[in-house]
Amino acid sequence: MKQENFTPSSRSRLPEILIREQSSLLADWIESLSASAGGRTGSRSRQQLHEDARTFVTALARGVQDGSLQDLKSSEWSRMHEFLTELSRSRAEEGTSPTETATFLFSFKRPLFGLLKKELAGEPEALAEELWHATALIDGLGLQTTEIFQRSREEIIRRQQQELMDLSTPVVKLWKDILALPLIGTLDSSRTQVVMQNLLEAIVAHSATIAIIDITGVPTVDTLVAQHLLKTVAAARLMGADCIISGIRPQIAQTIIHLGVDLADVTTKATLADAFQLALRRTGGPLPASTASSKQLA
């Protein structure tokens, strides 16, 4: 060990110290975490926090043993990278802020600096240098958690958007045998496919005989949208359900005619309420007691 004192300054003594003292470092860290955690543990339990600390110290010792302090993204640091990824992802899902996660890692500086001061008590220059190495190391790892956090955040948002997209076009059961699909927004092809698929599945699930497709909320009906509608009507018919398309505004009716799209075989109604009344008549269900109740549906 003594020999290490004479190595050139570019060769840090930090790795050796970290590996040798990992259990005392962990003990100090857990103690300071417990002391400062009073009420601020967030959604992460104390036990989880200690587990995180343990895994971090082990991965750190492994990293400095095999890898370099300069390149934290090299394969020797893969174990640390895995840990940070898991930490950031689970914390992102718990709703913990990236600052909190980074702060957790930064809190390791306290026991680490304390140890370095003790180890290098008589060597102020070496101490200054190793403190610098230690800071760069922990800051670098903290930064990685922020990057990973951002990526997992984006993943979560994408997933939520997908779910929202599916949710935003719910198939509503209006009455026994009668389903309604209020379409809202741009019917670009990927979304349209999902929406139409949902409708067909719901027809089977509810053994519906009439499906009302309401396009009040669709800003533009071009030939692609019309084609999707026609395909859906045909598929529904094969499954034993008739479709009524409602919510065709006057300007949309005109453009459909100019486009030359043939909707002659499709039943259309001005409003969802009109379509519902027609559907009730066809299925032999009771008519809504008053127009007020049917207006609410529109």
Next chain:
Amino acid sequence: MPATKRGSLSIRSQDDVVGVRQAVRRAAVDIGLNLIDQTKIVTAASELARNAFVYGRGGEVLIEDLQESGRRGLRLSFEDHGPGIPDIQKAMTDGYTSGTGLGLGLGGAKRLSDEFQIFSEEGAGTRVVITRWKS
């Protein structure tokens, strides 16, 4: 005829087609087209933008304001450098498609516009220009 460039947009994705519709809608509202004429030009633009994207390997649209003896209008020029259309008359025929569409886009866009011009050269690309005047 005095024409003022309002903007141009590239058409490289399905999202760009949506963007073209929105830009054309804004321009149409801006020059005071009524709701029916707005819907007509937006729908025609949707057809031509999608053709440029699907058949023309992407392209772009130029949006211009027109002014002629106190009358206002909107001119849209769609251009791509795709394979071109070998037989324009056939392509314009209702129901003809070389893909999986309804084959009503070109004919529909013509009927939805006041003026319609199409130029195409095999191997060089396609240019479609439509105009809608404020009534």
